[in-house]
Amino acid sequence: MNDFVSKSAQAVGLTCNGDEFYGTLNGYQVSGRCYRMSTQFGVSVYLTLDLQMSIQFIAMNLLEGFPGIRVLSENGNGIAFRAAASPEASARIVLFLQQFTGMISSFTKGEACPLCGEPMDEGVCEVSSGVRRFKAHEACFERVGQEQTAKKTEEAPSVSSYVRGIAGALLGGLTGIAACALINMIGFASWIAMIFMPFFVMFLWEKLGGKNHVAKIVTMWIVSVVCFFAALVVGYTVIVAMALAQEGITDSAFEYFVFMIRTQEQFRNALLLDVSLSVAATLGSAAFMTVRAVTKERRTSSVLKKIS
Numbered sequence: 142m143n144d145f146v147s148k149s150a151q152a153v154g155l156t157c158n159g160d161e162f163y164g165t166l167n168g169y170q171v172s173g174r175c176y177r178m179s180t181q182f183g184v185s186v187y188l189t190l191d192l193q194m195s196i197q198f199i200a201m202n203l204l205e206g207f208p209g210i211r212v213l214s215e216n217g218n219g220i221a222f223r224a225a226a227s228p229e230a231s232a233r234i235v236l237f238l239q240q241f242t243g244m245i246s247s248f249t250k251g252e253a254c255p256l257c258g259e260p261m262d263e264g265v266c267e268v269s270s271g272v273r274r275f276k277a278h279e280a281c282f283e284r285v286g287q288e289q290t291a292k293k294t295e296e297a298p299s300v301s302s303y304v305r306g307i308a309g310a311l312l313g314g315l316t317g318i319a320a321c322a323l324i325n326m327i328g329f330a331s332w333i334a335m336i337f338m339p340f341f342v343m344f345l346w347e348k349l350g351g352k353n354h355v356a357k358i359v360t361m362w363i364v365s366v367v368c369f370f371a372a373l374v375v376g377y378t379v380i381v382a383m384a385l386a387q388e389g390i391t392d393s394a395f396e397y398f399v400f401m402i403r404t405q406e407q408f409r410n411a412l413l414l415d416v417s418l419s420v421a422a423t424l425g426s427a428a429f430m431t432v433r434a435v436t437k438e439r440r441t442s443s444v445l446k447k448i449s
């Protein structure tokens with residue numbers, strides 16, 4: 142274990158075991174684990190949705206004085222943090238936990254079961270949730286376990302959820318193309334619509350009943366890339382058609398488009414800039430949506446396990 146962590150943990154009476162430390166501070170169950178690149182630790186306490194917000198707010202404020210430490214996640218049974226493996230951050234983890242548990246003691250109950258908020262008199266077992274470990278009612282552990290299993294079954298993708306998800310994704314792609322055409326009516330600016338394209342695709346995938354699954358990410362990329370090309374074609378057709386109408390030319394739109402690229406430097410430059418920005422916008426936005434989907438998946442899958 143990281144020496145800086147174990148020294149300060151032992152000084153306040155926390156148990157150090159292998160890479161783990163745990164015990165109580167100000168009546169709150171705290172625990173953590175040292176990894177090579179970081180130490181992850183947390184406070185286990187029963188939190189309603191309101192309390193989750195307040196506790197995160199307090200943590201953010203307090204963390205301004207603790208460089209190298211940040212909030213990792215929070216849910217109904219606690220909050221977790223990540224500290225850099227540097228000596229400065231490591232040595233101050235326990236100090237942070239002391240101050241933090243002191244600050245939240247006015248509105249949360251430290252001694253209560255983190256799964257229900259009621260006092261723990263009997264039927265207590267030890268469980269782990271992600272990086273945290275804590276004591277809770279055995280009955281609460283069983284109940285949460287059943288809820289998690291039920292939720293998993295509900296979240297499992299089926300053929301119909303794929304079909305609905307893909308239909309939603311295509312609808313999202315069409316929305317993106319339409320937005321592209323509309324925006325191009327005011328000039329070369331397809332890229333603005335491209336930022337929203339992956340968002341439309343994912344949003345409608347979920348809205349129509351698709352599940353949060355790897356297929357969502359794959360579909361989002363395929364639909365976004367295909368619709369990116371379609372949106373360029375549609376978007377530029379709009380621009381050319383408007384120019385044709387304005388100048389009263391009756392040539393074919395495609396021929397006129399090629400003619401413009403060949404002869405008009407300004408047109409060519411505007412086109413190049415828009416295509417480059419569109420590529421960047423699509424890739425950037427799709428990458429962002431991928432990260433978002435993956436972190437959401439990870440957050441919802443922190444499963445409770447029984448230790449003893």
Ligand SMILES: [Zn+2]
Nearest residue numbers: 254257278281
């Ligand atoms: Zn309980």
